[in-house]
Amino acid sequence: MAKRSLDGGGTSPTAVRNGTHMRADRVESSVRNWPGLRSEYSWLPPDDTVTVTRPNQVGVSFSAHRRVGYEVGGRARYLAIPAGAVFATGLQEVRWAEVTEPTEALEIYPDVDMLKAVADPAHTGMVEIETVTAGHDATMLGLAAVIRRTHLDHDGDLDAMHASVLVHRLIEHVADHYVRPRPRWTQRSGRLGRTLVDRIAEFVDHRLAEPLTLDDVAAQAHLSVYHFARAFKNTVGMAPHEYVTMRRMEAAKTLLISSRRSVPEVAYSVGYSNVGHFRRLLRRYTGFTPSDLRPR
Numbered sequence: 001m002a003k004r005s006l007d008g009g010g011t012s013p014t015a016v017r018n019g020t021h022m023r024a025d026r027v028e029s030s031v032r033n034w035p036g037l038r039s040e041y042s043w044l045p046p047d048d049t050v051t052v053t054r055p056n057q058v059g060v061s062f063s064a065h066r067r068v069g070y071e072v073g074g075r076a077r078y079l080a081i082p083a084g085a086v087f088a089t090g091l092q093e094v095r096w097a098e099v100t101e102p103t104e105a106l107e108i109y110p111d112v113d114m115l116k117a118v119a120d121p122a123h124t125g126m127v128e129i130e131t132v133t134a135g136h137d138a139t140m141l142g143l144a145a146v147i148r149r150t151h152l153d154h155d156g157d158l159d160a161m162h163a164s165v166l167v168h169r170l171i172e173h174v175a176d177h178y179v180r181p182r183p184r185w186t187q188r189s190g191r192l193g194r195t196l197v198d199r200i201a202e203f204v205d206h207r208l209a210e211p212l213t214l215d216d217v218a219a220q221a222h223l224s225v226y227h228f229a230r231a232f233k234n235t236v237g238m239a240p241h242e243y244v245t246m247r248r249m250e251a252a253k254t255l256l257i258s259s260r261r262s263v264p265e266v267a268y269s270v271g272y273s274n275v276g277h278f279r280r281l282l283r284r285y286t287g288f289t290p291s292d293l294r295p296r
Helices: 112-119 138-152 160-177 194-205 214-221 225-236 240-258 263-269 275-286
Strands: 028-034 037-044 051-053 057-061 065-072 075-081 085-089 094-097 103-110 132-135
Touching (some): 037 138, 037 160, 103 138, 112 160, 138 194, 214 240, 225 240, 263 275
Antiparallel strands (some): 037 103, 057 085, 065 094
16 A cells, blocks of 8 residues: 655645734734634733733643743742643633743633533533643644634635534533543544544654654554544544644744754754745744744
8 A cells, every 4th residue: 555645735724814924023813703612812922021811711832931930829830831732721810921932822712601511411510621731632732723724824714514513523622621520531433532642643743854654643543544544633623644744833933933943954854855845834834934933
C-alpha cells in the first residue's frame, strides 16, 4: 500500500482578513457566537497590565510563556505555559499579569444549559466546570484550532451543519472531562479516547522535523489507515495531516518569536525544505508571515 504523506496538502482556510494579515505588535481580537457556545479569540503583544479570564470557560493558549503571573481565588503564583496548554475556569475568574511574551488564546464559553443536558441527562443537580491549569489535552487543542481558523479567516464561516457538529463534539468533550460531578464516561462511537489522542499528539510533536505519513501515525493507534483517519477527524475536528501541519506551524511560530534563527532554519526544523511552501502554510494556519513575528 502506498504511504500517504502528511505534508500539509489539501485545503485549509487562508488566514487573511480584508486583504491584510496580522502583526505580532498589534492587538487582534474577535468574538463569535455559535449554537451552544461563544468563542473569543485574542492576540495580545507583551503587556504589564492585568487581564482577566471570566468564569465558566475552557480555553487554549496557542502561545508559549516562560513565566506569567496567575491568580485565582486570591492565590497567586507563577506559571510556565507550553503552547497548546488547556485552561478551564470554574466559578472564579482568573487574573493574568507580568506577561512578557505575546499571548494568543482562544476562550470558549459553553452554554450552561446545553452542557448540563449532556453531562447530566437526568437534569438533576447542577454541573460546574472544574478549574484546570495548563492541562494537556490534544483533543481540545484540535477542536479549538478549528474554531480559531474561523476567527483568523474572514471568509471562514462554517456551514450550519459543520458548525453544529463541531459544537456538539466540543460540548461533549467538555462534559466528559471538565465538569463536576463527572458523568459516567463511556467511549463515544466512532471516536478515539482522550488518552490515545494525547499519545498520538506526543508522537507527532516528537517527529515534527521528520517525514511523517498517515501510516506512521495510524500505527500508533493500532488501527487501519482508513479507520484511524476517520476516527481521528471525528474526534479532533480536523484530518490527521491538518493536525500535523498545525503543530508544525505552531512550533515554527514559537521559534520565530523567541529565537533569531533564519526563516530557512526554522522551516527546516519543522520539516520543510521549500521555504516558499513553508511561508504559505505559516500564513494560512497562523495569520502571520515570518517577518510579522519578528520584533520591530
